[in-house]
Amino acid sequence: MKLKACIAASLMSTTSVLAHHSDAGLDMQSFTTFEGTVTEFSWRNPHVYIGVEALSEDGGAGEWAIQTSAVNTSARMGWSADSLVPGDRVRAKVHPAINGTPYGLLESIEKADGSQLGSTFYSTSGEPRLAAADSDARATSLEGKWLADGEKLVDYPGGFDGFFRAEMTLNDKGRAAQAAYDELSLENPESTCVGRPTPGMILSTVIYPIEISFQPDAETITLRSEFFDDLRTVYMDGRPHPDSTVRVAGGHSIGRWEDDVLVVDTRNFNDHRSPYQIGVPSGGQKHMVERFQLINDGAGAVIEFTLEDPEFLGAPLYHSREMIYAPHMQMSAFNCDETSTSRFVPR
Numbered sequence: 001m002k003l004k005a006c007i008a009a010s011l012m013s014t015t016s017v018l019a020h021h022s023d024a025g026l027d028m029q030s031f032t033t034f035e036g037t038v039t040e041f042s043w044r045n046p047h048v049y050i051g052v053e054a055l056s057e058d059g060g061a062g063e064w065a066i067q068t069s070a071v072n073t074s075a076r077m078g079w080s081a082d083s084l085v086p087g088d089r090v091r092a093k094v095h096p097a098i099n100g101t102p103y104g105l106l107e108s109i110e111k112a113d114g115s116q117l118g119s120t121f122y123s124t125s126g127e128p129r130l131a132a133a134d135s136d137a138r139a140t141s142l143e144g145k146w147l148a149d150g151e152k153l154v155d156y157p158g159g160f161d162g163f164f165r166a167e168m169t170l171n172d173k174g175r176a177a178q179a180a181y182d183e184l185s186l187e188n189p190e191s192t193c194v195g196r197p198t199p200g201m202i203l204s205t206v207i208y209p210i211e212i213s214f215q216p217d218a219e220t221i222t223l224r225s226e227f228f229d230d231l232r233t234v235y236m237d238g239r240p241h242p243d244s245t246v247r248v249a250g251g252h253s254i255g256r257w258e259d260d261v262l263v264v265d266t267r268n269f270n271d272h273r274s275p276y277q278i279g280v281p282s283g284g285q286k287h288m289v290e291r292f293q294l295i296n297d298g299a300g301a302v303i304e305f306t307l308e309d310p311e312f313l314g315a316p317l318y319h320s321r322e323m324i325y326a327p328h329m330q331m332s333a334f335n336c337d338e339t340s341t342s343r344f345v346p347r
Contacts, residue, residue, distance in 0.1 A: 025098055025184045025344070026105050028157075032096040038088040039063060043081040044337040045070050046190070046228070050084060050109065052092055054102070064102040065343060066094055066109075072226050072332045073207050083117060084109075101346060138298035139325045142262055143214050146301055146323040148205040153321060160203055161277040167317055174280045174312035181279025184346060189273050191345050193336035195228025196275050197250045198266060198288055199305050199319070209329045210303075212292070221255060221262070229334045234264050241267050247284060262292040285311040299325055 040051030094104025156162030304320035
């Protein structure tokens with residue numbers, strides 16, 4: 001399959017992953033449609049926001065805040081900072097907030113001239129718009145940019161958080177912490193631009209590429225994701241993990257080669273209130289083992305991981321996914337904006 005078609009399938013297969021704070025608090029089973037005037041077009045991460053003064057809609061007029069996807073994803077789909085300007089007349093279709101506030105997740109938006117911007121995945125013709133060109137390129141090593149093959153992924157309702165709700169086995173402490181969590185509050189780490197450590201980088205490859213770079217001396221490998229500018233260094237020089245009292249946000253990663261398989265072992269994570277987006281914490285007992293291997297003569301790769309955390313999980317979590325070699329994709333800085341990232345929190 002051509003790269004362009006593969007990337008389109010990846011982006012289209014799990015559209016609900018766009019909501020970085022998940023779809024909690026939003027009625028994903030219904031829509032509200034209204035006409036109005038654009039008052040704001042905020043081109044910032046982690047979400048582009050559209051402000052619309054509604055003239056008529058199901059629940060009465062008012063000013064709506066409409067959440068869309070990230071700048072990086074929006075730009076790949078053909079949007080720009082000038083796609084909308086204050087004063088534009090539009091007709092918007094959104095998934096509304098359950099609590100009745102004028103807040104919604106964009107499904108589509110139509111301008112006065114009849115052009116439709118869609119939910120950032122589609123051009124006005126309804127076809128995916130992508131920045132990457134068709135390519136039959138093959139990787140000779142794991143070094144390069146990779147994107148998940150969306151055609152081969154299970155589509156979990158709720159996207160990122162849906163995956164963990166379906167696949168993660170919690171113990172009593174994990175269930176209690178999840179039950180006490182208020183996702184729509186400043187308790188949510190992402191309301192202050194705190195991202196998700198691995199395996200967040202891997203799960204986000206549905207829409208954000210991962211870049212693997214070998215350093216010239218081969219003593220370190222870096223793993224980079226656009227999502228919240230996640231960057232990890234994997235030490236390949238045989239060193240052990242530091243003492244368990246030394247803990248860092250993304251964990252401490254050491255690697256080794258098992259024939260042609262790169263094995264990355266990560267421990268020493270900082271405490272994190274919700275690294276899986278479902279209110280289950282992680283702490284010093286969290287342990288990740290990731291395996292990376294080329295397949296299909298370098299056209300693809302397999303990434304798999306096993307996640308253990310006996311403090312909060314009742315059993316290890318295993319996941320595997322096929323990746324597409326995507327050398328033409330451009331990696332952009334995420335530059336999370338703290339004002340934008342907290343807009344989902346009710347005031």
